[in-house]
Amino acid sequence: xxxxxxxxxxxxxxxxxxxxxxxxxxxxxxxxxxxxxxxxxxxxxxxxxxxxxxxxxxxxxxxxxxxxxxxxxxxxxxxxxxxxxxxxxxxxxxxxxxxxxxxxxxxxxxxxxxxxxxxxxxxxxxxxxxxxxxxxxxxxxxxxxxxxxxxxxxxxxxxxxxxxxxxxxxxxxxxxxxxxxxxxxxxxxxxxxxxxxxxxxxxxxxxxxxxxxxxxxxxxxxxxxxxxxxxxxxxxxxxxxxxxxxxxxxxxxxxxxxxxxxxxxx
Amino acid sequence: xxxxxxxxxxxxxxxxxxxxxxxxxxxxxxxxxxxxxxxxxxxxxxxxxxxxxxxxxxxxxxxxxxxxxxxxxxxxxxxxxxxxxxxxxxxxxxxxxxxxxxxxxxxxxxxxxxxxxxxxxxxxxxxxxxxxxxxxxxxxxxxxxxxxxxxxxxxxxxxxxxxxxxxxxxxxxxxxxxxxxxxxxxxxxxxxxxxxxxxxxxxxxxxxxxxxxxxxxxxxxxxxxxxxxxxxxxxxxxxxxxxxxxxxxxxxxxxxxxxxxxxxxxxxxxxxxxxxx
Numbered sequence: 001x002x003x004x005x006x007x008x009x010x011x012x013x014x015x016x017x018x019x020x021x022x023x024x025x026x027x028x029x030x031x032x033x034x035x036x037x038x039x040x041x042x043x044x045x046x047x048x049x050x051x052x053x054x055x056x057x058x059x060x061x062x063x064x065x066x067x068x069x070x071x072x073x074x075x076x077x078x079x080x081x082x083x084x085x086x087x088x089x090x091x092x093x094x095x096x097x098x099x100x101x102x103x104x105x106x107x108x109x110x111x112x113x114x115x116x117x118x119x120x121x122x123x124x125x126x127x128x129x130x131x132x133x134x135x136x137x138x139x140x141x142x143x144x145x146x147x148x149x150x151x152x153x154x155x156x157x158x159x160x161x162x163x164x165x166x167x168x169x170x171x172x173x174x175x176x177x178x179x180x181x182x183x184x185x186x187x188x189x190x191x192x193x194x195x196x197x198x199x200x201x202x203x204x205x206x207x208x209x210x211x212x213x214x215x216x217x218x219x220x221x222x223x224x225x226x227x228x229x230x231x232x233x234x235x236x237x238x239x240x241x242x243x244x245x246x247x248x249x250x251x252x253x254x255x256x257x258x259x260x261x262x263x264x265x266x
Numbered sequence: 267x268x269x270x271x272x273x274x275x276x277x278x279x280x281x282x283x284x285x286x287x288x289x290x291x292x293x294x295x296x297x298x299x300x301x302x303x304x305x306x307x308x309x310x311x312x313x314x315x316x317x318x319x320x321x322x323x324x325x326x327x328x329x330x331x332x333x334x335x336x337x338x339x340x341x342x343x344x345x346x347x348x349x350x351x352x353x354x355x356x357x358x359x360x361x362x363x364x365x366x367x368x369x370x371x372x373x374x375x376x377x378x379x380x381x382x383x384x385x386x387x388x389x390x391x392x393x394x395x396x397x398x399x400x401x402x403x404x405x406x407x408x409x410x411x412x413x414x415x416x417x418x419x420x421x422x423x424x425x426x427x428x429x430x431x432x433x434x435x436x437x438x439x440x441x442x443x444x445x446x447x448x449x450x451x452x453x454x455x456x457x458x459x460x461x462x463x464x465x466x467x468x469x470x471x472x473x474x475x476x477x478x479x480x481x482x483x484x485x486x487x488x489x490x491x492x493x494x495x496x497x498x499x500x501x502x503x504x505x506x507x508x509x510x511x512x513x514x515x516x517x518x519x520x521x522x523x524x525x526x527x528x529x530x531x532x533x534x535x536x537x538x539x540x541x542x543x
Contacts, residue, residue, distance in 0.1 A: 011409070035441045035443070036439070037414065082439070083360070085358065085360070136307045136311055137311070138305075138468075139306055142306070160439070163438045164306075164357065164468065165306070166304075166306045166505055166507065167305075167506055167507045167508075192441030192442060193442075233441075233443060236527060237510050237514070240530070243535060253510055253514045254517065256518075257514050257517035257518035260514070260518040261518055
C-alpha cells in the first residue's frame with residue numbers, strides 16, 4: 001500500500017501540495033486529474049520518492065520515503081515521466097532498458113532477455129540498436145513504458161502517459177494497464193485526458209491548487225450535476241450516455257454504439 | 267499561390283533501408299490551416315524537417331523533389347529570410363526556451379532580428395495579452411508548468427509573425443480546456459494576421475473545428491489530403507485518434523451524421539423528444 005499522511009510540499013513559494021492524505025491499495029487503478037499546474041505531477045513524484053514531503057509522510061509498504069534509500073524505493077515504485085527526454089541517456093534502446101535491470105542486480109544475460117521481451121511487448125524490437133534519442137516522440141514514450149514494464153515494480157506511476165501517443169499506442173497502453181491491474185499491481189495515472197481514463201472508470205482524485213477537492217469513481221464524478229465546477233472536460237461517451245438517458249453510462253464506443261443500434265436510428 | 271508547395275519529395279536517412287518520405291506532394295494556400303496526422307513514426311517529423319530545410323542541410327541522406335516556401339526553393343532561401351518565413355514551435359518547449367524570464371524569452375527573436383526597443387516591448391506585451399499569459403511576464407521560466415511553458419514558446423514564435431507557422435503537437439501537454447483555449451486563440455491570431463499553419467496533432471478534436479485541410483500520413487506517404495471534414499469522414503483506419511463521437515457514429519450508423527460534437531448532441535436531444543433516443 002502507498003499511504004500519504006497529511007503531506008505538504010513546496011518549491012519555494014506557497015504549497016504545491018497541501019495536506020493530502022490518501023491510500024492506494026494493491027491492484028487498484030487510481031487517477032489524479034486536474035489542470036496544468038494543479039500539483040498532479042508533484043504528488044506523483046512524492047509517491048515515487050523522487051521528492052520528499054516538507055511536512056507529513058509518504059509510506060510505501062510501510063517504508064517512510066524520508067528515511068529509505070532511493071534504490072529500495074525504485075524496486076517497488078516505477079515512474080514513467082511525462083517527458084521521455086528526462087529519462088533516456090544510454091547509447092542504444094536495448095541498453096536503455098537493461099540499465100535499470102543491471103542496477104537491480106540482474107545478470108547481463110538475464111537483463112538482456114527481460115529487456116528484449118519488454119521491447120517486443122511495445123513493438124520496439126526493430127529499434128533495439130538505435131540510439132534512444134533518434135526515436136520519434138511517440139516511440140520514445142513507448143520506450144519509457146518498456147523500461148518500467150521490464151523491471152516489474154509493484155506500483156507503477158504514469159505521468160501524463162497519453163501525451164503524443166497515437167491511437168494504436170493508446171490501445172496498447174490500455175491493454176498493458178488492464179494486464180497490470182489483473183496481475184495485482186497498482187497503477188497510478190496523472191492525466192488531463194478524461195477521454196482515455198473514462199474506459200477504466202478509475203478511482204479518481206480531482207486536484208486543485210495542491211489539494212484533493214473530490215474523490216470517487218470517475219462515473220460518479222461526471223454523473224454529478226455540478227461536475228463543471230472542477231473545470232474538467234467531460235468525456236464524450238459520458239455526455240452521449242446522458243443524452244440517451246442511460247442509467248449506467250457506456251465506457252467504450254463499442255458499448256455505446258450497440259446501445260444505439262438496439263434502440264434504432266435517429 | 268501557395269505558401270507551401272511540396273513536390274514529389276522523397277528522403278531516405280543515411281544508413282536506413284526504408285524511405286522516410288516517399289513521393290510526398292501537397293500544397294497549402296495562403297492563410298489556411300492544415301492538420302498533419304498519422305501514427306507515431308510515419309514520417310511527420312521528417313516532413314517538417316524537410317519543409318524547414320533542416321533536411322537535407324543537417325540530416326544526411328538521399329533527397330529528391332523540392333519544397334517551395336512562398337514560391338522559393340527552401341534550399342535557396344537565406345537563413346535570415348527562412349527564420350522570418352517559418353516559425354516552428356517544438357513539441358517539447360524545453361527544446362526552444364533559452365531565456366530566464368518570460369518577457370525576455372518572448373522578445374528574444376525580435377531582438378535578434380534587430381527591431382527597436384519600443385517596437386519589441388509593444389509587440390511582446392500584445393502577444394502575451396493575446397495568449398492570456400501577460401501576468402506571467404516577470405516569472406522565471408523554471409517556475410512555470412509545462413503547459414505555461416508551451417504558451418510562452420508559442421508566444422515567442424507568433425510575435426515574429428511568420429508566413430508559415432509550424433506547430434508540432436502544440437497542445438499535447440495542455441489540459442483540454444487550456445488546449446481548446448490555445449487552439450482558438452492561435453486560430454484567431456493567425457487568421458487576423460493571415461498566417462498559414464501546419465499543425466501536427468494526435469488529438470484531432472482540439473483543432474478540427476479550426477483547421478481547413480488535413481493530410482494523413484502512413485509509412486512515409488500521404489494517404490489522404492483535402493478538406494478536413496471530408497478527410498475525417500473518409501478515414502477508416504485504426505491509427506488516428508478520431509474523436510469518440512465520430513467513432514460512435516461510424517460504429518452505430520455506418521457513417522458520420524454530425525461532424526461537430528455539439529451538433530450530434532443536439533440531434534440526440536431532438537430525436538429523444540420525438541420519442542426515440
